[in-house]
Amino acid sequence: MNGKNDADEPVDKDRRNFFKFLGVAAIAAGGIGALRGVLENVSPPITSAFSSFPTLLLYSQAGKPIGTSDLKVNNSTIVLFDYPLQNEPNFLLRLGDSSNNDQAIDPTTVTIPATGKTFKSSGGVGPYKSVVASSAICQHLGCIPPIIHFYPPSSSSYPGKVHCNCHGSTYDPYKGFAVVTGPTTHPLPNTVLAYDSSKDQYSVTSLVGPTIYGHSSDLSGGSLLPSSTYTEITTLTPTS
Numbered sequence: 001m002n003g004k005n006d007a008d009e010p011v012d013k014d015r016r017n018f019f020k021f022l023g024v025a026a027i028a029a030g031g032i033g034a035l036r037g038v039l040e041n042v043s044p045p046i047t048s049a050f051s052s053f054p055t056l057l058l059y060s061q062a063g064k065p066i067g068t069s070d071l072k073v074n075n076s077t078i079v080l081f082d083y084p085l086q087n088e089p090n091f092l093l094r095l096g097d098s099s100n101n102d103q104a105i106d107p108t109t110v111t112i113p114a115t116g117k118t119f120k121s122s123g124g125v126g127p128y129k130s131v132v133a134s135s136a137i138c139q140h141l142g143c144i145p146p147i148i149h150f151y152p153p154s155s156s157s158y159p160g161k162v163h164c165n166c167h168g169s170t171y172d173p174y175k176g177f178a179v180v181t182g183p184t185t186h187p188l189p190n191t192v193l194a195y196d197s198s199k200d201q202y203s204v205t206s207l208v209g210p211t212i213y214g215h216s217s218d219l220s221g222g223s224l225l226p227s228s229t230y231t232e233i234t235t236l237t238p239t240s
């Protein structure tokens with residue numbers, strides 16, 4: 001991904017600016033006692049960049065790790081989690097066939113129509129290899145759920161596809177969230193999951209593919225998540 005090197009610089013810059021501010025504040029306040037007051041009332045700037053992707057456990061809002069039975073096959077309810085930063089929603093899908101049986105999702109090579117470049121989509125995880133994830137921010141102009149969402153295979157419109165009702169972009173979650181119809185020219189960034197079969201737990205480990213829409217890097221340009229160990233699932237009802 002292109003974010004790693006870009007992400008290092010803002011952290012150091014923020015830190016330098018923060019200590020510069022403290023120095024000026026101490027002089028202006030006239031002593032160590034006053035500086036203590038400044039330290040008690042001013043928090044360091046929130047660093048908004050990682051040097052690498054965090055690994056986060058997927059949690060329910062009840063505060064428990066998500067297990068396979070928590071995920072419904074071909075769920076028409078939108079299941080989301082933020083990653084790698086706040087307000088960056090990702091789809092969590094347990095994909096099935098038209099009879100709602102789990103469907104194993106094979107690794108595949110995905111083409112980015114805008115550039116002709118490709119990336120490797122790692123396929124599904126979980127006991128049936130059917131659980132996949134991607135950025136839920138449309139790569140055309142950034143529309144977010146519920147206006148962009150997954151249509152189950154039984155749906156009469158866009159069966160088995162992720163479709164964005166803003167301008168009609170369609171993606172194939174069974175094929176690495178590849179572009180099916182424009183106007184988007186970029187697939188959805190694939191969110192890489194890991195599955196711990198001994199505990200039946202799911203983690204998110206990184207992103208592959210194009211950069212999240214609207215960001216120069218996946219690892220900077222937003223606020224850090226509240227926890228460095230887990231990210232919470234939320235649900236939304238789709239728009240038609």
Ligand code: FES
Nearest residue numbers: 138140141164167
């Ligand atoms: S923002 Fe999704 S199709 Fe335009």
